[in-house]
Amino acid sequence: MSVAAQVVKKFINDPETVVPEALAGIAAAHPGLVRVDLENQLVLRADAPVRGKVGLVSGGGSGHEPLHGGLVGVGMLDAACAGAVFTSPVPDQMAAATRAVDGGAGVLHIVKNYTGDVLNFRMAAELAEDEGLRVESVVIDDDVAVQDSLYTAGRRGVGATVLAEKLAGARAEQGGTLAEVAGVARKVNEQSRSFGVALTSCATPASGTPIFDLGPDEIEVGVGIHGEPGRRREKLAPANEIVGMMLDPILEDLKPAGGSSVLAFVNGLGGTPLLELYLVFNEVSKQLAEQGVSVGRSLVGNYITSLEMAGASITLLALDDELTALWDAPVKTAALRWGV
Amino acid sequence: MSVAAQVVKKFINDPETVVPEALAGIAAAHPGLVRVDLENQLVLRADAPVRGKVGLVSGGGSGHEPLHGGLVGVGMLDAACAGAVFTSPVPDQMAAATRAVDGGAGVLHIVKNYTGDVLNFRMAAELAEDEGLRVESVVIDDDVAVQDSLYTAGRRGVGATVLAEKLAGARAEQGGTLAEVAGVARKVNEQSRSFGVALTSCATPASGTPIFDLGPDEIEVGVGIHGEPGRRREKLAPANEIVGMMLDPILEDLKPAGGSSVLAFVNGLGGTPLLELYLVFNEVSKQLAEQGVSVGRSLVGNYITSLEMAGASITLLALDDELTALWDAPVKTAALRWGV
Amino acid sequence: MQVTRWMQECSAAIAEQKDYLTQLDAAIGDADHGSNMTRGFAAVEQKLTELDGGTPPGKVLITAGQTLVSTVGGASGPLWGTALRRAGRALGESETVDPSQLADALAAAVEGVIELGAAQPGDKTMVDALQPAVDSFRSQVDAGAELAAALSAATAAAEEGMRATVPMLARKGRASYLGERSIGHQDPGATSAALIVAALERSLSDER
Amino acid sequence: MQVTRWMQECSAAIAEQKDYLTQLDAAIGDADHGSNMTRGFAAVEQKLTELDGGTPPGKVLITAGQTLVSTVGGASGPLWGTALRRAGRALGESETVDPSQLADALAAAVEGVIELGAAQPGDKTMVDALQPAVDSFRSQVDAGAELAAALSAATAAAEEGMRATVPMLARKGRASYLGERSIGHQDPGATSAALIVAALERSLSDER
Ligand SMILES: Nc1ncnc2c1ncn2[C@@H]1O[C@H](COP(=O)(O)OP(=O)(O)O)[C@@H](O)[C@H]1O
Ligand SMILES: Nc1ncnc2c1ncn2[C@@H]1O[C@H](COP(=O)(O)OP(=O)(O)O)[C@@H](O)[C@H]1O
Numbered sequence A, B: 001m002s003v004a005a006q007v008v009k010k011f012i013n014d015p016e017t018v019v020p021e022a023l024a025g026i027a028a029a030h031p032g033l034v035r036v037d038l039e040n041q042l043v044l045r046a047d048a049p050v051r052g053k054v055g056l057v058s059g060g061g062s063g064h065e066p067l068h069g070g071l072v073g074v075g076m077l078d079a080a081c082a083g084a085v086f087t088s089p090v091p092d093q094m095a096a097a098t099r100a101v102d103g104g105a106g107v108l109h110i111v112k113n114y115t116g117d118v119l120n121f122r123m124a125a126e127l128a129e130d131e132g133l134r135v136e137s138v139v140i141d142d143d144v145a146v147q148d149s150l151y152t153a154g155r156r157g158v159g160a161t162v163l164a165e166k167l168a169g170a171r172a173e174q175g176g177t178l179a180e181v182a183g184v185a186r187k188v189n190e191q192s193r194s195f196g197v198a199l200t201s202c203a204t205p206a207s208g209t210p211i212f213d214l215g216p217d218e219i220e221v222g223v224g225i226h227g228e229p230g231r232r233r234e235k236l237a238p239a240n241e242i243v244g245m246m247l248d249p250i251l252e253d254l255k256p257a258g259g260s261s262v263l264a265f266v267n268g269l270g271g272t273p274l275l276e277l278y279l280v281f282n283e284v285s286k287q288l289a290e291q292g293v294s295v296g297r298s299l300v301g302n303y304i305t306s307l308e309m310a311g312a313s314i315t316l317l318a319l320d321d322e323l324t325a326l327w328d329a330p331v332k333t334a335a336l337r338w339g340v
Numbered sequence C, D: 001m002q003v004t005r006w007m008q009e010c011s012a013a014i015a016e017q018k019d020y021l022t023q024l025d026a027a028i029g030d031a032d033h034g035s036n037m038t039r040g041f042a043a044v045e046q047k048l049t050e051l052d053g054g055t056p057p058g059k060v061l062i063t064a065g066q067t068l069v070s071t072v073g074g075a076s077g078p079l080w081g082t083a084l085r086r087a088g089r090a091l092g093e094s095e096t097v098d099p100s101q102l103a104d105a106l107a108a109a110v111e112g113v114i115e116l117g118a119a120q121p122g123d124k125t126m127v128d129a130l131q132p133a134v135d136s137f138r139s140q141v142d143a144g145a146e147l148a149a150a151l152s153a154a155t156a157a158a159e160e161g162m163r164a165t166v167p168m169l170a171r172k173g174r175a176s177y178l179g180e181r182s183i184g185h186q187d188p189g190a191t192s193a194a195l196i197v198a199a200l201e202r203s204l205s206d207e208r
């Protein structure tokens, strides 16, 4: 049975217009929270630019929803730039977003570490700086599935992106300077590690068929969020073993001190039921307890996805008082909301 | 290619223990918000019973997460009873939940209209009443895909369940009497209509293979939330046409007055990316505007699911000032949260 | 009369047909009937080991019914639980069960199902297997037939009723949501009902 | 020199190979290279119709590069945008382009790609098709070869470099995440690069 031969059915009108139509839907669903610039494919905080506040801009290819558009709002992003599915946006969009959210205190670009995202954001920062705007960039690269990253494009930015946007956004809301807000994002990235596993592939609206071919008893271990194959293929195993495959490389790299506290983030890649994500979270907390690591904060759900891919990623963030307080600070976005 | 022949891979350890393991995960992920009674498979509001407040109990088969366990908390449910996947819980669980949340003001059972749920909740209510507890039951049956329901088990309870739990929960939080809280739930049910479409089937952990077989260019029109086939099979069509297939029977039955305002709820059945759900929402708001119906409130996401089924349902609730205010009231649950 | 023996036969027969029952339910329901009934009767078998041998048949059936209600869930749990509890009440305290008492008990069981579920014969439910089984057992007994003969008549009637559900349009339970599409499929509940009647025959006919 | 003609040839050739390029990217990337490049060169073709005929070749290339940056996204957008802009700057204001000017422009393009993307030959990227093409064009021109001969040498070198990416282990771009698993697949960016060099040959060789 060739999975790649299958057609993945989707609710679309035209592959070319999926992203703008979805953006129009976001605008219609969340008036008062965000506004959408359809020409530049931007989701903007409704009241942007916020005078005197550091502006936070992120973005990337589409297909990872709710990232980034669903994370725009009070206490998180000021703007999200949407590219085509799995394709980084262009510098013009990012520069337009930077202009739109600059409140006079500078703008932070939160960039996932993919060649396309990095190069386009770099060009955008140059454009904005040429116009006299102050821009800082933080590149997120938390995916420990990428090895010998020195000789490659480096680790991918995955789950830590959501955490960095939340915590840096909270710092900006509290009136932090551009340096302080960027510092929080860098700290989150340094103290986070992630690992992902796919049970199925996914299909872009343009192609309509799964990107890779996976047997009925196979899983891809070490995948990112673009439907790309992972580091290796394994036989399907019980959830507790799969969680072990994910936690081991994370803990090996993060080396949390015994008795230390982490934020445990179990993220669905899009097609895995919440029932299973909670089962996975249960395994994560059990196995962390065995390692003497306590779960201080947690997040379970679909936040950084790969279209309809069945699978999950685990992200651990080593917490301290500052990060814990920033996590608990109010946030008001379509996908993450509390305290307001 | 026979879809039914395929294996659906899942993160599980043992099909028999999926539900208790997921419940343990909910408890671990949301301390302070809920507590879990593993023996009775109950998710309980952390501070239940709340003195003097009407208690809200719902429940049903598992596989619909976040319904119901993810909807337990301040301003919504006090308890959710979890059955096996797609199987109604037993009266003993429901009676235990009723006892656990009774704060002296009586308990409301919110029951989705399926024979199993109705019969088991009826027996539970009798058990609780024999113990001197005051119980009211409201049966939710909003699915217009079920026709000539007079001669059948009647319409299914689907999307309106989420709305009834939110609005009745808000009324209870405000100190409403059992009659008032039940009245809100009944009103929500009377003023709501839903319709669902599936692009794929889904597989229970016990069986592991899809419940029905759907061709690469076919969709099931008029499905519920148990992986059952729908009323009819159609060819895959553009999203705007599929939305029309869903909205027409809803509007025909609901007959909202021109210029009236509705809550538009686009619900994912589990396996459909948020990108597509927002695209569907965009179609819904466009087509409603053409009909002179305005969207006063909206909800987009996976709230009442059918495991990993790819598909969506649309629910419209005719709003008035009372319902709008109850919708806006604070809620603090794992899946729905605002204002607190 | 060996009620415990009957329940054991039910548990074995249903566990053996678990996947088949679930397949039938997958076609017009939600693919859980096999696991629901298997879970329930396994619990009954377990529970009955806790009763002492002298417990009267009626009490044993009531315990079995309560156990089904508490362990099955779904539509079949309350319905089968009610059926066995009603049958048990009909037998009362009596230590032995003669054929006509058994006929009354089975009639009470079906009445309980119909009262609770409001299904009529022809609605494509367990009632379509149970009602004819009960009726033929009663008429055989009234005509003075041997217990074994009456039981095999009941089994035959149940299986015929089960097969008769294939062309029916479902009017109760999940299958009713399918409307016309429910036609052409055998009802899972009628199928497990036929297994339960056949189990009764086995458990009693080889009592001597 | 007909830069516009070159861009039209690129647009046609890439659109024609769109699905093939996307398939190659599906194997070791994210299945979007075909649509990315097609979208970009279609926009370039459109944009160039707005320039008046007299625009010097260098300016046309700069406009084309800016258009790619503004419409492609992904890794290839900034890289190809930079390549064409650098080539354009190298040509400056001159109205005509002789073979050695063209060699300088192509060298500037590759330098731009390497400067921005930090890929070395052998890293399994577009550089592995571009560098050999540029080098062989230069040496042919220095050896006094005909333009047409130098161009077909460049095309041959690009295609050879493209095929040479198959056994390579990717060290840059998405394919690098695959580690060993990137071996055995032809790099999509090297493939589109070869198409672009071949388009250059077609657009110039039949100028006379
Ligand atoms: N109202 C009813 N009266 C009698 N039998 C019913 C009724 N509703 C359903 N049934 C029986 O229950 C069977 C389904 O049982 P089961 O699958 O265990 O429960 P559920 O439908 O809740 O998943 C049906 O095949 C049918 O025979
Ligand atoms: N650092 C780099 N230097 C040179 N070329 C690169 C680099 N990274 C990627 N590429 C080229 O880009 C191609 C992929 O382009 P494309 O698929 O359009 O972008 P993305 O990888 O962002 O989806 C690769 O095949 C490779 O040839």
Ligand SMILES: [Mg+2]
Binding pocket: A061, A086, A087, A088, A116, D030, D032, D074, D075
């Ligand atoms: Mg890409």
Ligand SMILES: [Mg+2]
Binding pocket: B061, B086, B087, B088, B116, C030, C032, C074, C075
């Ligand atoms: Mg069921």
Ligand SMILES: [Mg+2]
Binding pocket: C025, C029, C030, C031, C032, C033, C074
């Ligand atoms: Mg069933």
Ligand SMILES: [Mg+2]
Binding pocket: D025, D029, D030, D031, D032, D033, D074
């Ligand atoms: Mg790509």
